[in-house]
Amino acid sequence: MNTTATETTQTSEVMDPELRAAIGRIARVPQLLVACDYDGTLAPIVEDPSKAVPLHESVAAVRALAALPQTSVAVVSGRALRDLAALSRLPSEVHLVGSHGSEFDIGFVERLSPELIAVRTRMRNELRDIAAAHPGVRLERKPASVAVHTRGVPPQIAAQAVEAVRNGPATWDGVTVTQGKEVIELSVVATHKGTAMDQLRTQLAASAVLFIGDDVTDENAFGNLHGPDVGIKIGPGETKAQYRVAEPIEAARALALLLETRRHWLFGERAVPIERHSMLANGRTVALLTPEAKISWLCHPKPDSAAIFADLVGGSPAGHFSVAPERGGIPLGQRYRSGTMTVETRWSGLTVTDWLDRPSSDHVPSESTMVSGDSTLIRVLTGSGRVRLEFAPRPEFGQVAVQLQPLGDGLLVLGSNEPVALYSPGVQWQVTNDGGYETAKAVVDLAAAGGQVTCELRFGTHSLEHHRVPVHERQTLAEQPWKDWAASLRLPQTARDLVVRSALTLRGLCHEATGSILAAATTSLPEELGGVRNWDYRYCWLRDASMTARVLVDLGSIEEAEALLRWVDGCIERTGGHPERLHPLYTVDGYELGAEAVIDTLPGYAGSRPVRVGNLANHQLQLDVFGPIADLIAAVADARGSVRETEWRVLENMVEAVRRRWHEPDHGIWEARLPPRHHIFSKVMCWMTVDRALNVIRQHGEGDRPEWVELRERIAANVLEHGWHEGVEAYSVAYGDEEMDASSLWIGLSGLLPGDDPRFLSTVLKIEADLRSGPVVYRYHWDDGLPGREGGFHICTAWLIEAYLRTGRRTDAEELFTQMIDTAGPTGLLPSSTTRSPSVGWATTRRRTATSG
Numbered sequence: 001m002n003t004t005a006t007e008t009t010q011t012s013e014v015m016d017p018e019l020r021a022a023i024g025r026i027a028r029v030p031q032l033l034v035a036c037d038y039d040g041t042l043a044p045i046v047e048d049p050s051k052a053v054p055l056h057e058s059v060a061a062v063r064a065l066a067a068l069p070q071t072s073v074a075v076v077s078g079r080a081l082r083d084l085a086a087l088s089r090l091p092s093e094v095h096l097v098g099s100h101g102s103e104f105d106i107g108f109v110e111r112l113s114p115e116l117i118a119v120r121t122r123m124r125n126e127l128r129d130i131a132a133a134h135p136g137v138r139l140e141r142k143p144a145s146v147a148v149h150t151r152g153v154p155p156q157i158a159a160q161a162v163e164a165v166r167n168g169p170a171t172w173d174g175v176t177v178t179q180g181k182e183v184i185e186l187s188v189v190a191t192h193k194g195t196a197m198d199q200l201r202t203q204l205a206a207s208a209v210l211f212i213g214d215d216v217t218d219e220n221a222f223g224n225l226h227g228p229d230v231g232i233k234i235g236p237g238e239t240k241a242q243y244r245v246a247e248p249i250e251a252a253r254a255l256a257l258l259l260e261t262r263r264h265w266l267f268g269e270r271a272v273p274i275e276r277h278s279m280l281a282n283g284r285t286v287a288l289l290t291p292e293a294k295i296s297w298l299c300h301p302k303p304d305s306a307a308i309f310a311d312l313v314g315g316s317p318a319g320h321f322s323v324a325p326e327r328g329g330i331p332l333g334q335r336y337r338s339g340t341m342t343v344e345t346r347w348s349g350l351t352v353t354d355w356l357d358r359p360s361s362d363h364v365p366s367e368s369t370m371v372s373g374d375s376t377l378i379r380v381l382t383g384s385g386r387v388r389l390e391f392a393p394r395p396e397f398g399q400v401a402v403q404l405q406p407l408g409d410g411l412l413v414l415g416s417n418e419p420v421a422l423y424s425p426g427v428q429w430q431v432t433n434d435g436g437y438e439t440a441k442a443v444v445d446l447a448a449a450g451g452q453v454t455c456e457l458r459f460g461t462h463s464l465e466h467h468r469v470p471v472h473e474r475q476t477l478a479e480q481p482w483k484d485w486a487a488s489l490r491l492p493q494t495a496r497d498l499v500v501r502s503a504l505t506l507r508g509l510c511h512e513a514t515g516s517i518l519a520a521a522t523t524s525l526p527e528e529l530g531g532v533r534n535w536d537y538r539y540c541w542l543r544d545a546s547m548t549a550r551v552l553v554d555l556g557s558i559e560e561a562e563a564l565l566r567w568v569d570g571c572i573e574r575t576g577g578h579p580e581r582l583h584p585l586y587t588v589d590g591y592e593l594g595a596e597a598v599i600d601t602l603p604g605y606a607g608s609r610p611v612r613v614g615n616l617a618n619h620q621l622q623l624d625v626f627g628p629i630a631d632l633i634a635a636v637a638d639a640r641g642s643v644r645e646t647e648w649r650v651l652e653n654m655v656e657a658v659r660r661r662w663h664e665p666d667h668g669i670w671e672a673r674l675p676p677r678h679h680i681f682s683k684v685m686c687w688m689t690v691d692r693a694l695n696v697i698r699q700h701g702e703g704d705r706p707e708w709v710e711l712r713e714r715i716a717a718n719v720l721e722h723g724w725h726e727g728v729e730a731y732s733v734a735y736g737d738e739e740m741d742a743s744s745l746w747i748g749l750s751g752l753l754p755g756d757d758p759r760f761l762s763t764v765l766k767i768e769a770d771l772r773s774g775p776v777v778y779r780y781h782w783d784d785g786l787p788g789r790e791g792g793f794h795i796c797t798a799w800l801i802e803a804y805l806r807t808g809r810r811t812d813a814e815e816l817f818t819q820m821i822d823t824a825g826p827t828g829l830l831p832s833s834t835t836r837s838p839s840v841g842w843a844t845t846r847r848r849t850a851t852s853g
């Protein structure tokens with residue numbers, strides 16, 4: 001018998017914290033079944049069984065739960081199904097099961113055999129006589145049973161009646177006896193709520209079941225619960241349920257909490273628009289900060305590792321590190337310190353300064369005993385007010401429960417493979433357990449602490465030693481390389497500040513240890529709020545990384561391109577002489593990704609699920625990837641005035657890859673999960689590969705390569721002829737297809753067609769007409785086989801701006817540029833896509849959290 005539920009029943013309105021935590025956990029399962037008993041659970045016990053009506057609080061919660069997606073609700077009662085439906089008046093979404101789990105539908109009675117009906121008739125007659133001989137005893141007839149009620153009957157008469165039942169029809173062959181609350185029931189079929197629950201679980205494909213009941217018959221259901229299931233017993237008495245509440249109204253409260261938590265989980269908590277975040281970076285990993293100084297995203301040890309803070313796609317249960325004035329209030333503002341990746345968030349009386357420190361070995365004098373790990377998130381709190389801190393690390397996207405152990409000047413995160421320590425002298429942490437996860441909370445009085453408190457979240461170490469270098473010096477040391485780099489850039493006259501911020505953000509996406517460049521800091525930000533187009537972009541795409549590095553070369557910085565090209569060389573080497581088999585993307589370490597998977601415990605950004613890790617596009621054929629690499633080598637060679645051996649090798653491989661495969665259909669730049677096509681963009685990029693290689697060899701090598709010239713001309717002739725669609729008078733998305741695609745602007749942007757070629761002019765006009773809507777430029781409107789809608793893409797906006805410039809439409813270019821930068825957030829970040837949502841206005845979502853246009 002059980003025992004997990006405490007015998008003392010709760011009478012207060014405060015819910016048992018363990019039950020609260022269990023509800024928090026089960027609210028987050030993919031497919032939930034909520035099952036309740038009726039009498040004594042939804043409906044308080046009353047003397048007359050025909051007057052038992054449910055609490056309106058319970059009905060409200062049950063109805064609302066049943067209306068949620070991925071959620072089923074059932075009422076499993078001892079009552080006849082017909083009576084249950086009449087009394088409960090629950091809507092048809094709620095599954096009703098009567099007769100202690102035997103009666104799933106009204107036709108049940110017709111399936112009783114003639115023999116059973118004969119026994120039932122005999123039993124009814126006998127029980128009628130017993131009731132007549134015992135005043136006050138009431139009978140309740142059900143399809144296969146009779147309940148003999150003794151509630152309100154003098155105890156002696158009740159006992160005699162029960163004895164008569166037990167010694168009489170209860171002894172007959174084929175009769176099952178069930179004892180309930182002042183009721184004894186005889187049935188001609190065996191009944192079992194546990195079996196009914198198993199049947200419902202299978203029918204409704206439930207990942208977990210929450211069952212609430214009060215009576216002895218409910219123990220069969222409690223006994224069949226297992227794994228993530230939750231059982232709640234109402235009232236006293238032995239039980240197999242893990243949790244207990246005192247009375248039905250408390251069960252109603254538990255259902256209301258379940259409803260609220262599950263609603264949040266399904267639809268997301270109030271989501272901060274993506275462009276309102278700020279990004280921290282240190283060349284090793286990246287973090288996102290909300291406008292309220294909450295660290296809402298951080299993967300560790302690498303940017304494509306699992307997140308320790310995934311609040312961005314999972315709300316606060318998915319992990320965060322928050323700092324705010326105790327009195328509350330909205331921040332006055334947030335900004336980057338000029339030319340750095342340090343962010344300041346200001347309230348009246350409090351400034352929080354955040355940065356990701358570089359590995360401390362770079363900075364710590366050799367005599368220091370300080371042992372620090374890979375990265376350190378430093379949070380400096382200055383001011384005079386009282387500040388509330390909440391530290392909720394959830395390693396491995398919250399899949400691994402950890403303990404927080406206050407120790408010395410901080411606390412340790414225990415239970416994770418990667419050591420993590422929070423050094424926070426002067427902060428007294430209180431650790432609470434919430435849903436199996438521990439959270440540390442504290443309030444600090446900055447005035448009493450001398451005006452400043454520092455928190456250092458140290459990754460890769462359990463050291464809580466004092467760092468010998470004062471924090472302000474470490475800030476200078478962390479900021480100086482960013483400042484020096486930003487100061488070295490060759491900036492355009494237009495929008496200089498935004499360009500610097502863009503460049504710093506792109507630089508922040510560079511992984512210094514390997515040379516790879518992330519396509520984005522995050523996974524699963526949706527193309528459409530609430531949609532399913534949520535992909536993991538925390539990897540290095542050959543195309544995107546080359547385009548990023550190319551932008552930085554244009555701004556005068558070639559070291560990122562050099563590092564990337566070394567990384568690409570490593571990827572090519574691992575193809576074993578088959579550059580044409582390069583994958584479109586790799587991990588930051590340059591290896592193939594694991595299988596794409598869904599983390600179904602995370603609700604997604606604003607409820608946009610699934611949250612994915614890995615990316616199936618890894619196995620697609622994308623023949624365009626060689627072009628941006630060759631283009632980058634050409635730009636580096638021109639900037640440096642020479643070509644390195646590695647770069648020659650990469651260039652030769654790119655041309656060879658194109659020679660082997662340019663004529664094949666592929667999946668294209670947008671990675672549609674459709675059969676391959678002859679995409680215009682891929683063909684143009686193949687042409688560009690050979691064209692840029694010829695430029696390099698002519699300017700920095702030895703003479704020409706006639707076979708390359710011939711290859712380039714062959715590709716050009718092919719795409720110019722087959723890519724042109726007479727019907728739409730433009731270069732469309734793919735050979736023979738009349739749909740438009742913004743990437744086809746590259747027919748002119750690449751230089752394959754000159755700016756004044758009528759075919760390019762006509763293509764620009766057609767793309768503008770079909771794909772531009774005010775400030776938004778869509779990638780395409782063709783059916784990509786996925787549900788939901790596309791958002792606008794800033795990279796397409798940038799291409800259209802450039803196409804306007806090349807075709808002599810400067811005013812249009814300037815106007816669209818102004819419209820585009822108007823969508824940037826307060827600290828200058830501009831995500832890669834835009835979508836209109838009634839709830840959040842112009843929300844910018846998905847992919848590269850950077851101003852890369």
Ligand SMILES: O=P(O)(O)OC[C@H]1O[C@H](O[C@H]2O[C@H](CO)[C@@H](O)[C@H](O)[C@H]2O)[C@H](O)[C@@H](O)[C@@H]1O
Nearest residue numbers: 038039045046047049052077078079151181183
């Ligand atoms: O499985 P349940 O939904 O809990 O049904 C069990 C029995 O509940 C009813 O009887 C009980 O509630 C009555 C109304 O409050 C009360 O008067 C009686 O004393 C209780 O035993 C119902 O009448 C039975 O048919 C159910 O088997």
